[in-house]
Amino acid sequence: MISQNFIPQFLLPRHNTPSPSTKAPDPSSTEYCDLKALGLLPPEYPSPDGGPTVSRTIWSFLAFSTVFLFLRIYCKKWRSRGLWWDDYVLIFSWLMFIACAVICQLVINLGFGRYPCDIPPSHHPTIAFVGATVGSCITILTIVWSKTSFAITILRLSPSGSVLRNIAWFVLVSMNTLMIVQAVVVWVKCNPISKNWDLSNEGTCWDVHATNYYGVFCGVYSGVCDIVLALLPWRLVWGLQMRKKEKLGVVVGMSMGVVAGVWAFIKSSKLVLLGSKNFTYEGCLLLIWTSAEIGTTIMASCIPVLRVLFKELHDNHVEKQNSKETADSMNSQLPLSWPSSRAHSAV
Secondary structure (H helix, E strand, O other): OOOHHHOOHHHOOOOOOOOOOOOOOOOOOOOHHHHHHOOOOOOOOOOOOOHHHHHHHHHHHHHHHHHHHHHHHHHHHHOOOOOOHHHHHHHHHHHHHHHHHHHHHHHHHHOEOEOHHHOOHHHHHHHHHHHHHHHHHHHHHHHHHHHHHHHHHHHHHOOOOOHHHHHHHHHHHHHHHHHHHHHHHHHHOEEOHHHHOOOOOOOEEOOHHHHHHHHHHHHHHHHHHHHHHHHHHHHHHHOOOOOHHHHHHHHHHHOOHHHHHHHHHHHHHHHHHHHOOOHHHHOHHHHHHHHHHHHHHHHHHHHHHHHHHHHHHHHHHHHHHHHHHHHHHHHHHOOOOOOOHHHHHHO
């Protein structure tokens, strides 16, 4: 995980250590804010806070994806291949991931991760604007562009006019269309727009269930696209003139997007929490699975390139080892000492 020495102080997460003798109420069986309003909680009762866990998760996935991305870039530069469009799109999605992490940390510092009654009322509009509006829009675009990078890689490798290429194009266009519409909906679902983050404003909003269901549909479709893109390399690679073991290694490396698809399905099941009155607390799971989806997608896009790097490093190591063993073998066959010139003349 990224060291806190490299994170600005105002971005550092809060530390909320609960008392060992008390336990926070279970939100699934009790209404914490109702109990607190009625004065039924003892003063020493700890305030439930999922913010620190969300913060650690997001920065951890960002750290791992950063390592994978920089190794990918180094590998391409090292082999003098240069960068292509899929690399630039992936780099841009990584920059967006950094923006997501910063925004999440800001809203966590404002109180996200706690129940609404434990957050200062003046922070609620800021959390809704920065996190639920700006943050949601950036997160949606980060998700789709991290997957777009791998789709571009498939397009670059597949033959022109092939079925494989047509499928990749369909996934690329349909996924971007649906997700961009979802990002726009985040802003236009309320009139005036300011009602998105300040419900006290006069105006109207679309039915929350309709927008949530569309979000769930987009999330599930995104997961399906992950799996489809992960399976396409099997047909692409299996026809190449390679040893079966090498083919298997390549397709497995290019199919790690299946894991991101699983995270997308789990995340989609948490999108219904967007309509919860306790979203600032219950929405922690949504942020955790979203960061897992983005981080895993970036890492999965880098694995095929890194496999070539590790293979070359392994081959170089084996070659050096064999050279050393050959040299040792030749040295062992040499005589320990050569006859002196006097011995030769005596003979």
